Amino acid sequence: MNRVVHPIEEESYRRLRARLDTSHFPPLTRAVVERVIHSAADLEYADDLVMAEADLEKAHAALHAGAPVVVDVEMVAAGITRRETVCRLRDAVAGPGLTRSAHAIRLAYEQVGPGALWVIGNAPTALEELLTLDASPVLVIGLPVGFVGAVESKAALRESGLPAVSNVSEKGGSAVASAALNALLYHPTSHPQEKS
Secondary structure, eight states: OOOOOOHHHHHHHHHHHHHSOOTTSOHHHHHHHHHHHHHHTOTTHHHHEEOOHHHHHHHHHHHHTTOOEEESSHHHHHHOOSSOOBOOGGGOOOBTTBOHHHHHHHHHHHHHOSSOEEEEOSOHHHHHHHHHSOOOOSEEEEOOOSSSSHHHHHHHHHHHTOOEEEESSSOOOHHHHHHHHHHHHHSOOSSOOOOO
């Protein structure tokens, strides 16, 4: 994808790299770590994020081949640039034992089926619901934020064995979740990825 980088973004990355050495990360991991840090101005994400380069490589290829991208809320969708997303929150309803966010994940899965990239930055219950489905995701970016359920849902994601980007702490949110997806979207496809 051809993308013109604004001088302010270039300077932000220069300052980030002056404060934190990210050169030891494999290419896609580095791209995700740096873009998440850039979106939150929070260097602690370098030690908080959890991901595998091989999973990112597969997700990068699928994303650029047109795999659908599903988000839990419109705030995540708004942060993902140059790519259409699926968000069914407006169509969802809460019910006994089911949050509106969880219902939206069910509706989205009915729409896109297996093989999507899922980006969850707001609701732990959305991530929990995704883990109950046989969604066969290409990648789950699971970065919900909060004091109730966020840490537990991200731990469950890591324990599931699904290809994922998550973090250990309560931190997260729409901006960092969309940043992680944008890192894969912006990363060049014109040359083979380096192997870690």
